[in-house]
Amino acid sequence: MSIDHTHDPQASSWVAGADAHADFPVQNLPLGIFSPPGARPRIGTAIGDHILDLAALATAGGLGALAPDLRAALGAPRLNPLFALDAPDRRHLRHAVFAALTDRAGHSRVAPHLRPAADCALHLPFAIGDYTDFYVGIHHATAIGRLLRPDHPLLANYKYVPIAYHGRASSVQVSGAAVIRPRGQVKTGDGPEYRACERLDYEVELGLWIAGGNALGEVVPISAASARIGGVCLLNDWSARDLQVWEYQPLGPFLAKNFLTTVSPWVVTGDALAPFRVAPMPRPAGDPAPLPYLADDEDARTGGLAITLEARLASRAMREGGLAPQCLSRVRAADAMYWTPAQMVAHHTANGCNLGPGDLLGTGTLSGAGPGSEGSLMELTRAGSQPIALASGESRRFLEDGDEVTLHARAERAGWRSIGFGPCTGTVGAAR
Amino acid sequence: MSIDHTHDPQASSWVAGADAHADFPVQNLPLGIFSPPGARPRIGTAIGDHILDLAALATAGGLGALAPDLRAALGAPRLNPLFALDAPDRRHLRHAVFAALTDRAGHSRVAPHLRPAADCALHLPFAIGDYTDFYVGIHHATAIGRLLRPDHPLLANYKYVPIAYHGRASSVQVSGAAVIRPRGQVKTGDGPEYRACERLDYEVELGLWIAGGNALGEVVPISAASARIGGVCLLNDWSARDLQVWEYQPLGPFLAKNFLTTVSPWVVTGDALAPFRVAPMPRPAGDPAPLPYLADDEDARTGGLAITLEARLASRAMREGGLAPQCLSRVRAADAMYWTPAQMVAHHTANGCNLGPGDLLGTGTLSGAGPGSEGSLMELTRAGSQPIALASGESRRFLEDGDEVTLHARAERAGWRSIGFGPCTGTVGAAR
Numbered sequence: 113m114s115i116d117h118t119h120d121p122q123a124s125s126w127v128a129g130a131d132a133h134a135d136f137p138v139q140n141l142p143l144g145i146f147s148p149p150g151a152r153p154r155i156g157t158a159i160g161d162h163i164l165d166l167a168a169l170a171t172a173g174g175l176g177a178l179a180p181d182l183r184a185a186l187g188a189p190r191l192n193p194l195f196a197l198d199a200p201d202r203r204h205l206r207h208a209v210f211a212a213l214t215d216r217a218g219h220s221r222v223a224p225h226l227r228p229a230a231d232c233a234l235h236l237p238f239a240i241g242d243y244t245d246f247y248v249g250i251h252h253a254t255a256i257g258r259l260l261r262p263d264h265p266l267l268a269n270y271k272y273v274p275i276a277y278h279g280r281a282s283s284v285q286v287s288g289a290a291v292i293r294p295r296g297q298v299k300t301g302d303g304p305e306y307r308a309c310e311r312l313d314y315e316v317e318l319g320l321w322i323a324g325g326n327a328l329g330e331v332v333p334i335s336a337a338s339a340r341i342g343g344v345c346l347l348n349d350w351s352a353r354d355l356q357v358w359e360y361q362p363l364g365p366f367l368a369k370n371f372l373t374t375v376s377p378w379v380v381t382g383d384a385l386a387p388f389r390v391a392p393m394p395r396p397a398g399d400p401a402p403l404p405y406l407a408d409d410e411d412a413r414t415g416g417l418a419i420t421l422e423a424r425l426a427s428r429a430m431r432e433g434g435l436a437p438q439c440l441s442r443v444r445a446a447d448a449m450y451w452t453p454a455q456m457v458a459h460h461t462a463n464g465c466n467l468g469p470g471d472l473l474g475t476g477t478l479s480g481a482g483p484g485s486e487g488s489l490m491e492l493t494r495a496g497s498q499p500i501a502l503a504s505g506e507s508r509r510f511l512e513d514g515d516e517v518t519l520h521a522r523a524e525r526a527g528w529r530s531i532g533f534g535p536c537t538g539t540v541g542a543a544r
Numbered sequence: 545m546s547i548d549h550t551h552d553p554q555a556s557s558w559v560a561g562a563d564a565h566a567d568f569p570v571q572n573l574p575l576g577i578f579s580p581p582g583a584r585p586r587i588g589t590a591i592g593d594h595i596l597d598l599a600a601l602a603t604a605g606g607l608g609a610l611a612p613d614l615r616a617a618l619g620a621p622r623l624n625p626l627f628a629l630d631a632p633d634r635r636h637l638r639h640a641v642f643a644a645l646t647d648r649a650g651h652s653r654v655a656p657h658l659r660p661a662a663d664c665a666l667h668l669p670f671a672i673g674d675y676t677d678f679y680v681g682i683h684h685a686t687a688i689g690r691l692l693r694p695d696h697p698l699l700a701n702y703k704y705v706p707i708a709y710h711g712r713a714s715s716v717q718v719s720g721a722a723v724i725r726p727r728g729q730v731k732t733g734d735g736p737e738y739r740a741c742e743r744l745d746y747e748v749e750l751g752l753w754i755a756g757g758n759a760l761g762e763v764v765p766i767s768a769a770s771a772r773i774g775g776v777c778l779l780n781d782w783s784a785r786d787l788q789v790w791e792y793q794p795l796g797p798f799l800a801k802n803f804l805t806t807v808s809p810w811v812v813t814g815d816a817l818a819p820f821r822v823a824p825m826p827r828p829a830g831d832p833a834p835l836p837y838l839a840d841d842e843d844a845r846t847g848g849l850a851i852t853l854e855a856r857l858a859s860r861a862m863r864e865g866g867l868a869p870q871c872l873s874r875v876r877a878a879d880a881m882y883w884t885p886a887q888m889v890a891h892h893t894a895n896g897c898n899l900g901p902g903d904l905l906g907t908g909t910l911s912g913a914g915p916g917s918e919g920s921l922m923e924l925t926r927a928g929s930q931p932i933a934l935a936s937g938e939s940r941r942f943l944e945d946g947d948e949v950t951l952h953a954r955a956e957r958a959g960w961r962s963i964g965f966g967p968c969t970g971t972v973g974a975a976r
Contacts, residue, residue, distance in 0.1 A: 242714050247795060257794075267793050272736045273729055277795035278710035278802070282674050282898045283760055292761040294895035297705055297835065304704045306837045306894065328715055328804070329724040329976060355895070361699050362689075363679060363709035364796025370710070371895040372760070403729065405738045462738065463726035463787070463803040464976070466714050544761060544896070 115386050118210045121529040125213040127226065130160030134522070135532025138213050141206055142378035142534075143191055143343065145235040148227050153189045153235050156227075158378055158534065159213055163232055165225040166209065174221050175208040191237045191379065195323040195342045195469035199382075202323070202342070206383050234288075234377035237345075238321060238470035240281040243373070244460060245317075245349060245474040247275040250393075250450035252477040255491045271399050274406070274451040274459040276473075279349075280370035284472065286377050287346075287536045293513065293543040294371040296355035304358065308543035311353035311496060312511040315477040316423045316487035316519055318445055319347035319375050320453050322471040323382075329464040334408040337457035338415070340467065343379035346421070346519045346536035347474050350374065353490055353510065375472070376536035380523070384531060385417065388523040392416035392452045402455065405462055411454045416446030419533075421478055421521045423487065428514030429504045437518060438503050440492060443485040448478040515540045547818050550642045553961040557645040559658065562592030566954070567964025570645050573638055574810035574966075575623055575775065577667040580659050585621045585667050588659075590810055590966065591645055595664055597657040598641065606653050607640040623669045623811060627755040627774045627901035631814075634755070634774070638815050666720075666809035669777075670753060670902035672713040675805070676892060677749075677781060677906040679707040682825075682882035684909040687923045703831050706838070706883040706891040708905075711781075712802035716904065718809050719778075719968045725945065725975040726803040728787035736790065740975035743785035743928060744943040747909040748855045748919035748951055750877055751779035751807050752885050754903040755814075761896040766840040769889035770847070772899065775811035778853070778951045778968035779906050782806065785922060785942065807904070808968035812955070816963060817849065820955040824848035824884045834887065837894055843886045848878030851965075853910055853953040855919065860946030861936045869950060870935050872924060875917040880910040947972045 117123070118139065124131045125138040136142065136158040146163050147153045156163040169175055170186045178186070182201045185193035194202065212222045247253055250270070257265030269275065293312055297304045323342025326332050332340060349369060356368030392415040401407065408415075421444075424437035451459075456473055479487040486492040489510050492500055496509035511517070518537040524530040549555070550571065556563045557570040568574065568590040578595050579585045588595040601607055602618045610618070614633045617625035626634065644654045679685055682702070689697030701707065725744055729736045755774025758764050764772060781801060788800030824847040833839065840847075853876075856869035883891075888905055911919040918924045921942050924932055928941035943949070950969040956962040 242712055269731075269736075269790055269793065273791050275791070275795055276798050278712055278798070280674055280710055280897060281713070282900060282903070285760065290761070292896055295763070296895045299701075303832070304701075304835065306835050328717070329722070331727070331976075352895070358701055359705050359707070360794075360796075361701065362792075362796070363707055364792075364794070366676075366708050366710070367891075367895040367897065370897045400735070403736065403738050459799075463728045463784070463799040464724055465712060465799065465802045468714060471714070544763075 118206055119387050119528065123214055125159055126216045126219050127159045127162055127213060133160040135534050136160055137529055137531065138210060139529045140380065140384050140531035141209050142380045142384065143237065144378045145190060145237050146232045147235065148232050155186055155188065155191065155194065157209055158229065161229050162226045163229050164213065165227060169212065169222060169225040174212055174225065190239050192239055192470040195321065196325065199323065199339055202381065203383055206381065234286060236284070236286045237377060237379050240284055241468045241471045243279040243281045243284055243472045244276050245279045245476060246456050247476040248449045248451040248456065249476050249478045249487065251448060251481050252479040252487055252491065255479060255486065259495050272403065274456055276460065277364045279373060279474065283370050284373045284375060287374055289372065289374055289538060291350060291372055291538040291540045293540060294352050295543055296352060296367050297358055298354045299358040309352040309354055312540060313351045313353050313489045314423065314511065314517045315349035315351055316421050316441060317347040317349055317477060318419065318475045319345040320473040321345065321379055322467045322473065323469055325468045326461055326466055328466040331464060332457055332461040334406055334411060334454055334458040337454035338411065340457050341382050341453050343381045344385060345379055346376040346521055346533050348374040348517065348519055348536055348538060349474060374536055374538050376533050378534045380531065380533055385523055387528040388418040388525050389414040390416045390418045390446050390525065392446055393450060406455045406458055408454065411452055415452030415454055418525045419445040419521050419523045421445065421519060424518045424520065426516045427502055427504055427506055427512065429506060430502065431516065433504060435503050441484060441486050443478050443480040443487060445478055447480055449475060511540050513540050513542045550638055551819050551960065555646055557591060558648045558651050559591045559594055559645060565592040567966050568592055569961055569963065570642060571961045572812065572816050572963035573641050574812045574816065575669065576810045577622060577669050578664045579667065580664050587618055587620065587623065587626065589641055590661065593661050594658045595661050596641070596645065597659060601644065601654060601657040606644055606657065622671050624671055624902040627753065628757065631755065631771055634813065635815055638813065666718060668716070668718045669809060669811050672716055673900045673903045675711040675713045675716055675904040676708050677711045677908060678888050679908040680881045680883040680888065681908050681910045681919065683880060683913050684911040684919055684923065687911060687918065691927050704835065706888055708892065709796045711805060711906065715802050716805045716807060719806055721804065721806055721970060723782060723804055723970040723972045725972060726784050727975055728784060728799050729790055730786045731790040741784040741786055742942070744972060745783045745785050745921045746855065746943065746949045747781040747783055748853050748873060749779040749781055749909060750851065750907045751777040752905040753777065753811055754899045754905065755901055757900045758893055758898055760898040763896060764889055764893040766838055766843060766886055766890040769886035770843065772889045773814050773885050775813045776817060777811055778808040778953055778965050780806040780949065780951055780968055780970060781906060806968055806970050808965050810966045812963065812965055817955055819960040820850040820957050821846040822848045822850045822878050822957065824878055825882060838887045838890055840886065843884055847884030847886055850957045851877040851953050851955045853877065853951060856950045856952065858948045859934055859936055859938055859944065861938060862934060863948065865936060867935050873916060873918050875910050875912040875919060877910055879912055881907060943972050945972050945974045
């Protein structure tokens, strides 16, 4: 990924308010799927408080000459065809959109294709082929492991293997989807019962959207792995802890997770994130070096992401009382991830597993090393044993009906215009 | 599911050899996707050594009047639209195809749409949304558990929870796909290494193809669960045991499984299997009763499947020496499955997880209680410690390059014409 004029912190758009917008200045240009009132879903980019209809603009010639494949991909109701193209095609699109939104002379041609975001619905950006959730948040893995094994919280494989498991693609929904409290088997003193989850939790994660494809049997070398990450979103891996603890042996989490996974609608592209690539977490002294298939000099220098994530909670009482959402955790991805996105992709394909455009990789819960950075209630409340206090006077061990959890994130680095992801939110509703 | 004249064991087709065909007599009529030479994939049914082109026959009017949705679904290159329809639509289709293949008066209208199966390519029958693998084979779970925990091989949740985990949909391939020996991390005495798998195994499973859809949050009650199983296939869950033992804690199998899963191309429908529904495995005395959401009187009487599965191995030396494939195991599904297909579906959706048409559920390895019924080499060779002898004079602990593994199965019950599934096969090739 290269840094070019589209990252110029002085660049500004003629769209009113875009420069002042925390998440979507012209340096961002995230891709997503939206529908204007009464119209079908189509591809757009967020600019300030507006959405630019890229399909319509391309058809009207407002993006200049486009390769036929790129033009066709822009007409799709999902981002999959666009992310099946080669990276230079998507970079060409970024440059064309940047020009359209910064060139004041072209304003009259472009402006008719802007829609107020508040009027539009946002949709899942991809038809998700497969969803894989990793476990690269080492402080999270350590904290969870400590609850089970105080003496050796991390298992022996953790520092060799980027641990992951397959998630459920069908229950991945876009931000705003209802969080229906799941029912399931829970172990009680009188034996297992089927009942409503009582230990509902969230997990703060980044989601990585795969671009391009590798055939089954084809390994993606670590040097080529970063280019397979087409974009990044926020991901909330809602979790039913009481179901999980009873079901997960020996094959891993299942119904505790697959009732809902929420992603933010805007795909912040790998190109937009180029200035925010930083050194990944240094391996603590004494840790093993990554095996050669996971080692790459460039990745060791720039495989970390300077993205700060926050989780905020607003209970029903807080919202009704006009209280602001309460920040529960704040963490920088590069300080939480033991394995880089490129290492995740290289490992996933090390056995020849085929990844396709629109596949989703979750990082796993991102927690920091210290207090205030715990990416789940399981960690914040020590498995429910130490409730946290809310500004409303309420307390929480786990989520209650009416609780609204929202993830936010910003890519921030000195000298660059920071960009954001937009919210990833969900409100807990009663079990059916 | 009802038993009707399409199950009459005396019924016969005018297609030459169909009655004598072990797998595909007119009582079967499995659905699949095939392509004649030089032509595009379309929907067909296997009849003896031929394939009937259902799309072409329907267009030519040879299936009588069809509802518009059914007609449209028959024109698709996958079975997903057909399995999105209501069950009566697919039953109507079965009756129409049965009539076309048994009514000798209509021979001249139907015969032009028959193709010799040997001339056709077979494809994956569905675009798979999500693939879930269960663990309902209790003798398998016990045998594997005994290798790890001789004193209590089954974990405490096994007899309450139909254990399952998410598999990888993208690497599910149709019978015949190359089995490329995977590479991966293996723990050695000198620490982990990335190298070719040395403990490659197969697993004998049934695959259940989901029909219809339930919205996210909507639970499928056990009484309605059986109707959600549109058809059944054979499934080989190729497994890299040396990768698995190192990676699987704490989140379950991942790269040990997702390099390839093979399914048989023909979908033996729930309607075709109606006569072969038998009592499921009786719960041993002292076992807990299923929780109410998994209990159904009808399922307790007819939730078992009288399907006998076989795994056969032919090494390269055996094939070159003209030796027949060697049967490694033989087991009846109803004697191997602790949980029924309906219980699998009811459990999968008990938290509101949404299943859609073309989703695939594996049963997990089906092994019987005694010798000769072990559904994997892991069990047959006691984790490689007791090699088995092949007719060629070779021995096997795990699969070697050139080994061809083929699964076969037949639904068999006294008084009924038995039907088969066709082969599910793969040949191991060297690591790349």
